[in-house]
Amino acid sequence: MESIEEHHAVVWMLSEIKDMDPGDERFKAKMSVLMEQVRHHVEEEEQDWFPEVRKAMGRNRLTELGGELEAGKKQAPRDPLAVPSADSK
Numbered sequence: 001m002e003s004i005e006e007h008h009a010v011v012w013m014l015s016e017i018k019d020m021d022p023g024d025e026r027f028k029a030k031m032s033v034l035m036e037q038v039r040h041h042v043e044e045e046e047q048d049w050f051p052e053v054r055k056a057m058g059r060n061r062l063t064e065l066g067g068e069l070e071a072g073k074k075q076a077p078r079d080p081l082a083v084p085s086a087d088s089k
Contacts, residue, residue: 003049006041010034015081 013034020027054062 003041003045006037010038010041011080013037018081 013030017027017030017034020030057065
């Protein structure tokens with residue numbers, strides 16, 4: 001659940017800065033917080049979550065899954081705010 005909330009927080013931050021002028025005094029501060037959150041999240045995934053997934057799934061299944069994800073990229077929205085989880089409703 002923490003990971004899901006971290007993803008949500010990143011989308012929320014992106015929605016706040018998407019229309020901000022980079023010259024706005026808060027823009028740099030928001031970008032710093034966003035980068036810090038993303039770095040922290042990536043570190044947790046790489047150190048804690050990914051090794052567990054590798055153990056549980058095995059190399060062959062991960063290779064298959066990688067192919068499925070690669071194929072899905074062609075249909076995925078390019079705007080992170082366009083994904084259903086970014087819907088504020």
